[in-house]
Amino acid sequence: MDAALNTITEEVHKLAKTDDEFLRRRTIDKLRDLQYALETPEETMQRLIYLGLTTASVRIGLDLNIFNKLVDSEHPMKFDELCDATGADPILLGRILRHQSSLGMIDEPAQDTFTASQTTRNISHxxxxxxxxxxxxxxxxxxxxxxxxxxxxxxxxxxxxxxxxxxxxxxxxxxxxxxxxxxxxxxxxxxxxxxxxRSSVKDCFSYLPLDKESEGWPAEKPLFVDVGGGTGQQCVALREKWPELKGRVVLQDLEEVVESVRGEGLEGVEIMAHDFFTAQPVKGAKFYYLRAIMHNHTDEKCIEILKNIKDAMDEESEILLDEIVMPDTKVEWFVTQTDLAMLVQFNATERTEGQWRSLLERAGLKVKGITTYTHAFRLSVIAATK
Ligand SMILES: C[S@@+](CC[C@H](N)C(=O)[O-])C[C@H]1O[C@@H](n2cnc3c(N)ncnc32)[C@H](O)[C@@H]1O
Structure with missing residues (x-):
């Protein structure tokens, strides 16, 4: 029996090592289906009713810094060491560690000894x-x-x-x-x-020839405006990918967001507080880039945001929406859960290609092209012009 399980495990590991991202994810889903197919009704109930406890146990592990301590330790940690390091009551800590170990969040190689599992390492960043x-x-x-x-x-x-x-x-x-x-x-x-x-996927700049599209762009004109760009990771990624690009790169977000990066001075990036429900102050940029903005808003609000940008665009300008494009059927779990996360936070939604086209048309924009750059998450850039 153990031999059979070992053979299956080895085969699964070989499959998972593939460069084919789609196959790796299909393997994960197939294994999940297999697990569910083996469960009794009671086991299914037990798995589902304790999902909230898993979240709580992870939160406690983070509060007590258990995961980082195990990852940083050069040797498996003794229970007493963890008690000293966390300051938690030994009886309580034992119960928490037992739970985490039973779910594979951490490993317990011997009695009263704990070490990092793959999950611990995955959640240590x-x-x-x-x-x-x-x-x-x-x-x-x-x-x-x-x-x-x-x-x-x-x-x-x-x-x-x-x-x-x-x-x-x-x-x-x-x-x-x-x-x-x-x-x-x-x-x-x-x-x-x-x-x-999106830390484990290459970003859209690996797939879009923005350098070719902006050849000969004047240095004094705005090249790339990251609207609602958070703390500027995409502006920095653009500068790193094409340091030779001419033109201004502008990061826009709410004052309370951009103030946190002002002191850091992102190299080659102008930092600007801007509310995208007001007129776009940067006129005639080559690219107005919005990543994960539209999915936070209802159609009506998206149209307001898009129209504010459209009014600032000239004939050479493009809007680039970096978003999920949902397939019409068999939508993967990591997309459906993002969709419902948008619902609960904003009454907003992920969109299918048909919904994107209709939204852009209602904002008076023309779809120039759609580039899907990760099939796993269906991340895509929808380019639109006036
Ligand atoms: C889902 S995050 C995406 C951030 C960034 N584009 C990225 O992909 O990492 C949405 C961003 O929109 C910003 N935001 C929300 N309302 C805004 C507004 N009215 N004007 C400008 N930015 C806004 C938030 O502060 C947040 O940084």
């Missing part, structure tokens, strides 16, 4: 940890408010901008953005979460 904190603190309570919210609204697809499941969960009339402005530690986690979300 600070940006990933910020994402986990944001999800435990903000997203999970918001998800849990969704059933009652939908029932209260008679299961209509919500499109209001001032009554979201987030508003209900946090008893606030503020939008998530305004609320984050008042909660800087959650804001900081959110910003780092944005870095983490």
């Amino acid at each position: 600070p940006d990933i940890q910020a994402g986990l904190k944001f999800c435990a603190d903000i997203l999970t309570p918001t998800f849990l408010s969704l059933p009652a919210f939908l029932s209260t609204h008679s299961y209509q697809n919500p499109t209001s901008t001032d009554s979201t499941p987030f508003n209900t969960a946090f008893s606030t009339p503020l939008s998530l953005w305004s609320w984050l402005a008042e909660h800087p530690s959650h804001r900081a986690n959110f910003n780092r979460f944005m870095y983490a979300q």
